[in-house]
Amino acid sequence: MTDRPDLAAMISPLSRALIDAELPVLHxxxxxxxxxxxxxxxxxxxxxxxAALAEAIGADKTRIIGYLDDLQRKGLIxxxxxxxxxRVRVLSLTAEGxxxxxxxxxxxxxxxxxxxxxxxxxxxxxxxxxxxxxAALPPEEIAGA
Amino acid sequence: MTDRPDLAAMISPLSRALIDAELPVLHxxxxxxxxxxxxxxxxxxxxxxxAALAEAIGADKTRIIGYLDDLQRKGLIxxxxxxxxxRVRVLSLTAEGxxxxxxxxxxxxxxxxxxxxxxxxxxxxxxxxxxxxxAALPPEEIAGA
DNA sequence: GCCTATCATCTGCATCCGCATATCATCTGT
DNA sequence: ACAGATGATATGCGGATGCAGATGATAGGC
Numbered sequence: 001m002t003d004r005p006d007l008a009a010m011i012s013p014l015s016r017a018l019i020d021a022e023l024p025v026l027h028x029x030x031x032x033x034x035x036x037x038x039x040x041x042x043x044x045x046x047x048x049x050x051a052a053l054a055e056a057i058g059a060d061k062t063r064i065i066g067y068l069d070d071l072q073r074k075g076l077i078x079x080x081x082x083x084x085x086x087r088v089r090v091l092s093l094t095a096e097g098x099x100x101x102x103x104x105x106x107x108x109x110x111x112x113x114x115x116x117x118x119x120x121x122x123x124x125x126x127x128x129x130x131x132x133x134x135a136a137l138p139p140e141e142i143a144g145a
Numbered sequence: 146m147t148d149r150p151d152l153a154a155m156i157s158p159l160s161r162a163l164i165d166a167e168l169p170v171l172h173x174x175x176x177x178x179x180x181x182x183x184x185x186x187x188x189x190x191x192x193x194x195x196a197a198l199a200e201a202i203g204a205d206k207t208r209i210i211g212y213l214d215d216l217q218r219k220g221l222i223x224x225x226x227x228x229x230x231x232r233v234r235v236l237s238l239t240a241e242g243x244x245x246x247x248x249x250x251x252x253x254x255x256x257x258x259x260x261x262x263x264x265x266x267x268x269x270x271x272x273x274x275x276x277x278x279x280a281a282l283p284p285e286e287i288a289g290a
Numbered sequence: 291g292c293c294t295a296t297c298a299t300c301t302g303c304a305t306c307c308g309c310a311t312a313t314c315a316t317c318t319g320t
Numbered sequence: 321a322c323a324g325a326t327g328a329t330a331t332g333c334g335g336a337t338g339c340a341g342a343t344g345a346t347a348g349g350c
Contacts, residue, residue: 004273006250007257008163009185010280013203014287015160018153021288040154050328058158060308065329087316087327105151112152115287119275126271128149130264135155142159142260143166195298205338210299232297232346296347306337317326 018112025107029100030074034059034067039093039101042077046092053091076100163257170252174245175219179204179212184238184246187222191237198236203284221245 019033026036037057047053050068054061068091071077076097082088093101116124134142164178171181182202192198195213199206213236216222221242227233238246261269279287 005277005280006185006253007260007276008160008167008253009182010276011156011160011163013284014276014280015153015156016203017282017284017287018156020284022153037154040151049326051326058161061327062309062329062331063307085317085327089328108151108153115152115279118282119278122267123271123275123278126268127275130268130272131152131155131159132150133264133268134260135150135159137162137263139158139162139165142162194296196296206297207299207301207339208337230297230347234298292350294347294349297345298343300343301341303340304338307335308333310333311331313328313330315327315329318324320322 021111022108025111026104028107029104031100031104032067034064035071035076036101036104038064038067038071039076039097039104042091042093043098043101046090048082048090049088050091071097166256167253170256171249173252174249176245176249177212179209180216180221181246181249183209183212183216184221184242184249187236187238188243188246191235193227193235194233195236216242 023033026033031039034057037059038053041047041053041056047056050064051061053059054064057064068077068079072079074096075094078092078094079089080092082090116127119127168178171178176184179202182204183198186192186198186201192201195209196206198204199209202209213222213224217224219241220239223237223239224234225237227235261272264272
């Protein structure tokens with residue numbers, strides 16, 4: 001029952017392989033991993049501050065600035081000064097940003113579907129459900145137990 | 146059906162959180178992640194060359210040397226010159242190496258069990274089976290499709 | 291015996307990362 | 321009005337990483 005390879009020993013190389021597989025897809029769309037993460041996070045809901053964005057995608061708030069500059073320069077996001085608090089730059093996706101996000105994500109999905117096709121329907125279902133559950137946990141909960 | 150977060154977007158942060166959670170456990174045993182990987186790999190089967198080891202655990206063959214030096218200095222592994230080919234250093238775990246590996250792994254398992262306890266039995270089963278399947282794939286297979 | 295390939299090792303380079311610090315603008319509570 | 325907190329930004333440090341040589345020892349094919 002408990003005889004299994006370490007979780008991390010299976011997950012980490014898998015994560016690395018996934019990223020290696022998907023990075024070329026993103027590059028075709030002119031995106032880095034961080035840039036793609038930003039587009040994904042902003043699509044779910046607009047964020048009011050850059051610090052909140054960094055927090056949401058697990059990025060360093062100082063390192064993320066360059067990526068935001070890039071995305072803004074390419075017209076994929078907007079940084080609007082918040083009239084209610086002029087320190088804050090409200091972040092939002094442009095129509096073009098949404099388009100690029102959708103087309104990049106479609107490419108990613110195609111790759112991932114071909115991977116998931118190797119699993120039995122039950123395993124696939126359990127895998128995805130478990131992954132959602134675990135990915136939703138705050139890191140402290142994982143560290144704590 | 147296909148409406149789900151990107152695999153990589155769930156797996157990568159999870160992998161990161163797992164590592165953050167487990168690193169302190171390894172450090173209690175005086176091990177780094179790479180060192181622990183080495184112990185795990187050598188326990189499964191002794192490897193004849195260091196290049197093969199590096200390949201097996203996805204490490205850089207030049208960067209791994211320092212970790213091997215450390216492990217050898219601590220008496221956890223042995224690097225024996227191969228009489229049949231004196232260029233080669235045959236790698237093996239010492240009894241102490243096995244002991245440290247076991248006790249570190251027990252700590253890791255405890256943490257991981259507490260995490261897996263959050264899953265339903267079916268999801269847990271599917272998750273682990275899927276993980277084994279996917280982790281067994283060579284990276285090229287993941288990249289290729 | 292000689293040429294080429296292989297193994298372990300060292301070194302240097304460019305990159306990325308998390309983190310800490312500092313600056314400037316601006317907001318908020320008193 | 322003033323002090324302290326907060327947001328965006330720039331910068332530098334230390335560590336880790338992938339990668340590309342270069343070297344010395346040794347094997348193996350011819």
